[in-house]
Amino acid sequence: MPADNRRTRTFLGRLPLPEHTFVADALRTETVGGMVLLAAAAVALVWANTPLSGAYESVRDFHFGIEALGLDLSVAHWTADGLLAVFFFVAGAELKRELVVGELRHPGTAALPVVAAVSGMAVPALFYGLVATSTGGTWNGWAVPMATDIAFALGVLAVIDTHLPSALRAFLLTLAVVDDLGAIVVIAVFYTHTINLAALVGAVLGLGLFFHLHDRRRVHGWYWYLPLALVIWGLTYTSGVHATVAGVAMGLLLRVAKDGEKGRRPAEHIAHLVRPLSAGVAVPLFALFSAGVSVSGDTLGEVLGRPEPLGVVVGLAVGKVVGVFGGCYLAARFTRARLSPGLAWPDVIAVAMLAGIGFTVSLLIGELAYPDPADLERIKAGVLLGSLASALMACVLLKLRNNKYRRLYEEETLDENADGVPDVYQQDHPVRSRNSVVPQPPPVGRPHRDDGPDAPSAPGR
Incomplete structure (x- = not known):
């Protein structure tokens, strides 16, 4: 029997290049990333509500690390402080791109989603406070319903999106980018209790070196930046500032100008390379060890009967x-900001509902605001319930809007006489499409106008 010269496949070994490329590209899409995140949350919920719940808690609370450096953390702590820094690094890189070459560089274009994001953080916090304090609770969790989980939100949108206007997704992306920045500011300012000044200065110096190597000296090679990033992360954690701030800071320092002959923007290229790690490892593992809440009638009763978790639910599902x-x-009413021509106000309501999905960052802020495990469990349940309610409401409205846009699309592409020209182009008057007025083409049998001598003629000439 001839020897098989093919490389032996090993369990959990490196994938062949075509499969590796396929998996990486899939994780870069919002649908797959959202589904992976949803699957991790579902596994956590099932695991925490079975006879194996003891094993879940043992794994989640297992400590490891370098105790001498103050880094002897639990698995859940490593995922929240360590792996989520990767997620915020990608968010920082995307924000930098939007600020320099994207939608946020134009004040007029950016005004509407920026105002929406700011009010979409302030109003849920206010709703939380009104609900919690009116029933005898405290303001401790006011920031929990402020955040939007862009992976889940875009995942829901991508599952339904077939005929929805592209402006809807662009609006949600811009809103979420500003929302992420707001969340990181809230974490840095309001959830930093003590400061180790020496470590903070060291982290700032490390960021300065990162900027010098990347932007000034144009040094290439991940082996320069990975050790430096770990040092910056460790110093940020030791300083008392939440370690995810280090991730977003490094993302914001990435260069957006085109790089050399290849014409690539480093911020886009690096975010493209790191996004599969963020979507396929960092965020799902955080969800796995954060979403494991015991779900029972008693738990749901405590969520709806206690002021703080009820405030989280109302803040996410209504306040957003x-x-x-x-x-x-x-x-739009009182400034020069205008809604995109491709959007209608019902579309904005659907985006507002999607923004109420506050899974990842809301859970993170909940862990910072409620160190007591019993309180934290109820807050997590409130985040899950509020996010689920927002997702379901958004799905219903998006489905209705999608049906309307599908009917418009079918009307615009209908060709009953099968002559290759949609019927709307052969009517006596222009027909308004979902985004604009459809222009009339030249009548059949008459030549197109063109400046060149070889102008093409219409069929039938």
Whole structure:
């Protein structure tokens, strides 16, 4: 029997290049990333509500690390402080791109989603406070319903999106980028209790070296930046500032100008390379060890009966809708900001509902605001319930909007006489499409106007 010269496949070994490329590209899409995140959350919920719940808690609370450096952390702590720094690094790189060459570089274009994002953070916090304090609770968790989980939100949008206008996704992306920046500011300012000044200065110096190597000296090679990034992360953690701030800071320092002959923007290229690690490893593992909440009738009763978790639910499911839509409407009503021509106000309501999905960052802020495990479990349950309610409401409205846009698409592409020209182009008057007025083409049998001598003629000439 002839020898098989093919390399032997090993379990959990390196994938062949075509398969590796396929998996990496899949994880860069919002649909797959959202599905992986959803699967991790589902596994956590099932694991925490079976006879194996003891094993879940043992793995989640297992400590390892370098105790001499103050880095002897639990598995859950490593995922929240360590792996999420990768997620925020990608968010920082995307924000830098938007600020320099994207939608946020134009004040007029950026005004509406920026106002929507700011009001979409302030109003849920206000709703939380009104609900919690009116029933005898505290303001401790005011920031929990402020955040939007862009992976889940875009995942829901991508699953439904077939005919929805592209402007809807662009609006949600811009809103989420500003939302991520707001979340990191809230974490840095309001959840930093003690400061180790020496470590903080060291982290700032490390960021300065990162900027010098990347932007000034144009040094290439991950082997320069990975050790430096770990040092910056460790110093940030030791300083008392939440370690995810180090991730977003390094992302914001990436260069956006085109690099050399290849014409690549380093911020885009690096984010493209790191995104599979963020979507396929960092965020799912955080969800796996954060979403494991015991779900029972008693748990749901405590969520709806206690002021703080109820405030989280109302803040996400109601406050986000009121904040995002209200901010958009007021900005369009009283300023020069205008809604994109491809969007209608019901589309903005759908985006506002999607913004109420506050899974990843809301869970992270909940862990910072409620160190007591019993309180934290109820807050996590509130985040899950509020996010689920927002997702379901958004799905219903998006499905209705999608049906309308599908009907418009079918009307615009209908060709009953099968002559290759849609019927709307052969009517006596222009037909308004979902985004614009459809222009009339030249009548059949008459030549197109063209400046050149070889102008093409219409069929039948």
